[in-house]
Amino acid sequence: MHPKLYRHVRESICKGALYVLTGPALASFTFPDCTSGPLANVSVCDPSLDATTRAKALISLFTTAEKINLTVSTSPGVPRLGLSSYVWWNEALHGVADSPGVTFSADNKSAFGSATSFPQPITLGAAFDDDLVYAVASTISTEARAFSNNGHAGLNFWTPNINPFRDPRWGRGQETPGEDAFHLSSYVKALIAGLQGTEYASSGSTSNNNHNTNSNTTTKSYRKVTATCKHFAGYDIESWNGNFRYQVDASINTQDMVEYYLPSFQACARDAGVGAFMCSYNAVNGVPTCADDWLLNDVLRTHWNWSSTGSVVSDCDAVQNVFLPHRWADSRAGAAAAALKAGTDLNCGTYFSHHLVEAYDSGLIEDADLDTALTRLYAGLVELGFFDPAEEQPYRSLGWNDVNTPEAQNLARLAAAEGTVLLKNINNTLPLTVEKMQGKKVAVLGDWATATTQMQGSYYGTPPYLHSPLYAVQELLGNESVVYAYAPSYTDPTSDSWDAIWEAAGEADILLYFTGIDDTVESEGNDRVSLSWMGSQLDVIGDLAMSGKPLVVVQFGGGQLDSTPLIENPGVGALLWGGYPGQDGGTAVLDVITGAYPPAGRLPVTQYPAHYIANVSMTDMALRPDQETGFPGRTYRCFTAQIALSDTTSNTFDIASLITNCSGVAYLDLCPFATVSATVSNTGNVQSDYAALLFLKGEFGPAPYPLKTLVAYERAHNISTGLNSAATLELALNLASLSRVDESGKRVLYPGSYCIELDTMPALASLNFTLTGKETVLDEWPAAPTGRKGSGTPEVGPDYYVGGLGTVNDAGGEIPLGA
């Protein structure tokens, strides 16, 4: 649901409420009184029992009518039992965010009037720094708990959005960390550990990692907040050519499903122990996901061995969509029953409370079905300490002092700087040091120059401040050194707004141009229809480029634009991408421009040429190219570009021996293979970060072969310059790193020749090794029932995975490390 509608919806909820809030006016809920309330002597209040046992004891007290009423997102509770109402719908995509369960005080200067607003996930993903992700998530959960303790939020949050950013047009791609399945899986494990307060072991380590999380809480016995991995699965279309998210039936073959669409969700459920999932609006291969018993039970709960306390909530109102427009069920009651029985435990909306009554009366569901769902939901609350004494839970003492701390605010700035990506730098345009700008007039131009709310992207709350690029430059250089002018926006370029540009540029010695796209062209419900820069923007920038003055262009927005015209224009000195950088975005981007922070982010999505979408239907979910139809394939793994190689070392491994070493590891794919040590030297003349991306190449397993696959990444910080500047990164690989998924969905280790490369376009270093012996299955796959569409064998085309994670315009050699 679009955030703009929250307030309206909240009003509507109040008008049509079936319940009365029992706590203070603002409270999202109240904790039950386990000392002297009606539940005091019920086992749910006994901390010595396991969560499921405690939840069952509670649920046994409910009437059927009460149970049905408890299956919706604005839960009325059971007042006669002292069980409070509870609003399950809380958002925290990149900071505590406006949503039905979250309220900010009206005055943003007063307590709980604001919370730290970090960069959107697309920018955080660009940092390729999971320690940073963990630190950010830990801060968000600290602030969320502080809000919760004071009646301003619930205990569970509907974040992260972990669908891969498959198509460059997707309006919600900005909510994800990028397009790569491995990257998403790694990122989300760090994120969930930070949100849920579980221990986080970095997959690798660097010799000079100096991050600190600002959460000093070490309580591990209670969950900090519950995260919710969404949207399960195959959801990545808002509206394209008559296809709406509510009605799209994604046709996905098994190999793509297992290899691309599901790994991030497996990481959530099996490896990170996330507390909740959200099923999506769309259908997959004919079945609406919220009514898909195979997906929610066979895959999620059984194959991934997901926690018995994990619950599934429907997107809003995906249960309704099972009836209309999917027409999966022939009645409203039938749709509600199908969703509940398939494993959807909670309905965002009111479809369950309205139509499960009829479903129950007509025998489509029984009490056991309701009990299963409610047991999961309340066991999840038990794990959050809902029924336990506050004094034993350090999280319960978090308060307003723990929100917007200096550490949190610095982290927001750091995260934005780390996520800033250098796409072009010629003539030593960057760093544009303060020294270089001294005594000069700097023009701050463009439609993003005064961006404030824009910098937050979607799903945001009230931040303590929003520092625009113009603000940052004025703070740094003083108002008198700065001239500002607006310029044509992406959506409506008319020259009536241009005169000021010429005047300002004429006056200035240095030109900083801030522009890009925003939620007017990419947002929830709204996919893009073009990857091109607007003609007027290219015209204005092109005209400025003829001035001979230093010109830095900063591109914002989650989706990429084809920047070929800017890359090719010799008058454009530097091009940076900043995504949606959050509350301190202007300052952070300026940090990178001035060299105060190194430009070491990497694009987490491919920058396609503008004509790409003309050949590609958004609803074609295939990843592999198809020679017959001319389908070019998707993501960096499939995109054509050139790379160069240089070998350095090699080795041989026997598959059977590798497997033998896995005893004690629960899942073979997680079994360690080796650690790659990468030593990186800073040949530039200023201290810098380096985000190491490790790719696997080789012709093994089913054809067509990926040209390369991301298997590890790690970010080294603050590498100093000179001869002794080397930083060593340890990049851990497991058997999954070397595996492929076959057409039936099995993850398999194949004998063959492998090559590992560090970095892309060109690779900085590479090493070869060989696997010998027999191919071995690492992970079986639960086949979907027959009769579903789209589970067949994919077409086999030519080899196709080409290009680098990053962009076809990746400036490659033009970005001197720390230059």
Added chain:
Amino acid sequence: MHPKLYRHVRESICKGALYVLTGPALASFTFPDCTSGPLANVSVCDPSLDATTRAKALISLFTTAEKINLTVSTSPGVPRLGLSSYVWWNEALHGVADSPGVTFSADNKSAFGSATSFPQPITLGAAFDDDLVYAVASTISTEARAFSNNGHAGLNFWTPNINPFRDPRWGRGQETPGEDAFHLSSYVKALIAGLQGTEYASSGSTSNNNHNTNSNTTTKSYRKVTATCKHFAGYDIESWNGNFRYQVDASINTQDMVEYYLPSFQACARDAGVGAFMCSYNAVNGVPTCADDWLLNDVLRTHWNWSSTGSVVSDCDAVQNVFLPHRWADSRAGAAAAALKAGTDLNCGTYFSHHLVEAYDSGLIEDADLDTALTRLYAGLVELGFFDPAEEQPYRSLGWNDVNTPEAQNLARLAAAEGTVLLKNINNTLPLTVEKMQGKKVAVLGDWATATTQMQGSYYGTPPYLHSPLYAVQELLGNESVVYAYAPSYTDPTSDSWDAIWEAAGEADILLYFTGIDDTVESEGNDRVSLSWMGSQLDVIGDLAMSGKPLVVVQFGGGQLDSTPLIENPGVGALLWGGYPGQDGGTAVLDVITGAYPPAGRLPVTQYPAHYIANVSMTDMALRPDQETGFPGRTYRCFTAQIALSDTTSNTFDIASLITNCSGVAYLDLCPFATVSATVSNTGNVQSDYAALLFLKGEFGPAPYPLKTLVAYERAHNISTGLNSAATLELALNLASLSRVDESGKRVLYPGSYCIELDTMPALASLNFTLTGKETVLDEWPAAPTGRKGSGTPEVGPDYYVGGLGTVNDAGGEIPLGA
């Protein structure tokens, strides 16, 4: 440009202004002082001379630099000559509207704080009543002059948008009166007469026409305001699948061009004598229209014999688009020169003022080119009385008392009621008289129930009031009889907002449901991606329909939705379409619901089935179907449905004799053929209107043949019931009515058998006649230069024009006239 951006643009203009406003703060311009100012003795101030002579005398005084500065929409004037700055950009699509040249007082209760807001053209078009169009336009121009006289507006307005509503997805289709070329041509003649203050002769007449215009001004010697026919030509895509309006190259064959895309513009230029044209963003057959010498000179000025005082303004900033993204010219100066030389006289934006200097210096243009443009622009101002004594111009005395008159406000309500269309009525659901509702509880439901600004569509100002449907029902029945609840909107249907619906519906005896689409899915820059009702809306309405209570659904929005599910649902008693009904929309629609006003509007666009767009590329500009590609064709003329015939009379005409009778008629196509008298009886039991549509059928001229073509329409008002209720309409036909356009663009009269039908699905009456003799050209066509794309011969397919203007769901027999 999108109205939302006006304020921003206005600020930007001020920041970057090249000029200083010379009048009072709010004044859009000041009239030159022809008595004692610098121009007093210049011929431009001599009312006895013709407009062009006077303009030339003025222009001869300008320096080249001054001339260049005067070619942009925010004209600086020439202060040294006492020539004021002038903002050419004034909007008045359906009432005086916010725009750079138009300002409303901040307090909407004070003078010039508001103006009458009529229905959007799509609703006004649905009335099929050109006398009404004339009355509305006369009122708008009266209010516009009043604003102008008081420094709140200019004298020229960039209205109407008269591109045919070709594709149901077009976001700006709402700004047009519909899809039919004849309808648009007839409508626009009435509109321009009303705006420009020229005499208007209704093409037909009805025996009981009782309209009055509220303009009693009979001054014919001065133009009231200058209208601007836009967007010339082939403009009807905002953004579809990577095609942006700024960059689209519309491929249109000559036959479609002459027969469909241009007739409304010919009516503007040749027949209505409009004062200005606007060229468009797109290219046609490879040439950006603002740089198209053939279109602007050969077609518009020469072939259509357009006034020498007529000027062409570019859309904002279409001159820039000639450079980027069209890349028609290889430099900025080249693009500006190409546009000026092709006949674009004025540039909305600043591209001319910036780049014509270089064009001049490099010899691409000379003074004569600038003189030609400026002569047209200033001759146009001369015709508006710009240089003449105020006391001789009654229009100059219009003031605040002439704005928002009771007559104007009644006309706004009447126009909305006339434009309301009945799509379904069963079980005598309508009229839902006040008597029927007495003592009952009425539920007012839906996302449009409280619509206010929504009702105005796009390009609006501040109206004196906005009466929502809820307001209207409460006024009529009293608050205590009404319960209101919101419901899911089109863009974000979540059941959190539904509970109130069930509660309200449960309480009520009668259900009124107001819904549809709005500018979130159809607007400038934003084409629709679906023609379906949202699943959630159908679900809610479907659930309400099961209640057995009378249920009336009113659908708003300019684009049609496929209403098959509502038509087929026996629980939906009535379905009305209201478009964007303007300031009194709620009241007007309720007038129709209660029977206070008859439901006699007709859809001016085809209601396509939802799947239609899946087969049709928006950029395929063809109108005819293509058997090979499966392209189904466009508009009611091409749509498959059944009709029934019944002959009544016949006759024979010799073509040569028909032509002989045309001596004295300037254009053969305008030569009268015959008048069809239609006598209509009211078989219902309440007084009603009847909008008569006359269609021509027959196999003559080039195949494929249209199944039918609209050739005349007329609306009879207030037809009483009973035996003596007949109203007679006189529907005038001319030779153009009988003609076809051949592949080379010639309009030709062919011998053959013709049939005229009154009304559609089924026809109420028909008559046959025959043309004998030799085929004869009525209008030659200036061929475009060779080397342009797309001017070839269209594919010949099967006969295809099927269906009725209106809708595939046209309720036909289910709408008892006046029942």
